Amino acid sequence: MSELPLPVMEHAQLYAQSRSLTISKQLGGGYDGIVFATSRATAVKALKYRRLYCQERDVYRRLQERAIRQIAGFEIPSLIDFSDDFSVIEMTIVTAPYILDFAGASLDQSRPYPEDVVREWLDEKQEQFGADWPLVRRAIHGFEALGIYLKDVHPGNAACR
Numbered sequence: 001m002s003e004l005p006l007p008v009m010e011h012a013q014l015y016a017q018s019r020s021l022t023i024s025k026q027l028g029g030g031y032d033g034i035v036f037a038t039s040r041a042t043a044v045k046a047l048k049y050r051r052l053y054c055q056e057r058d059v060y061r062r063l064q065e066r067a068i069r070q071i072a073g074f075e076i077p078s079l080i081d082f083s084d085d086f087s088v089i090e091m092t093i094v095t096a097p098y099i100l101d102f103a104g105a106s107l108d109q110s111r112p113y114p115e116d117v118v119r120e121w122l123d124e125k126q127e128q129f130g131a132d133w134p135l136v137r138r139a140i141h142g143f144e145a146l147g148i149y150l151k152d153v154h155p156g157n158a159a160c161r
């Protein structure tokens, strides 16, 4: 990616200050950013890359417009607030079963993948999710019905139990 990574820790702090919140324990973090719980029992995700922030923000906006809080039995975080200045998204805290992390998702169009790539992907997901894979698959279709195409589906982002 050609963009330079943003200072996520500082952005999380500046966002919290701007909303008179304090950030508490870290809930997670990975390739896309860092996630903290806040003093108002929400989760704040500061994203490392502007493009991924915009993608994730736009998915949360779509879910908010449609008042979606769960899909196929998976809880979805609700958008509370966001900051374009700090590339931060504030959302409700969810507990399993949940699906989150839309930084890799696309809206309204999905590039078709070659058949062998799709087959390999399906095998990988079957192995990762085991008996839960049909449930996750149903949820993926539920997202697609809203024009949301998930790319980064793994047990960290789709917690089944």
Ligand SMILES: Nc1ncnc2c1ncn2[C@@H]1O[C@H](COP(=O)(O)OP(=O)(O)OP(=O)(O)O)[C@@H](O)[C@H]1O
Binding pocket: 027, 028, 029, 030, 031, 032, 033, 034, 035, 043, 045, 077, 091, 092, 093, 094, 095, 100, 101, 102, 103, 156, 157
């Ligand atoms: N709203 C939330 N409620 C509860 N837990 C959360 C929430 N948001 C994030 N987490 C926790 O933080 C982890 C990381 O969040 P997220 O997947 O959005 O960040 P990421 O940087 O994209 O991580 P990765 O690159 O590992 O997928 C999640 O797997 C989950 O455990």
Ligand SMILES: [Mg+2]
Binding pocket: 030, 100, 101, 156, 157
């Ligand atoms: Mg993730």
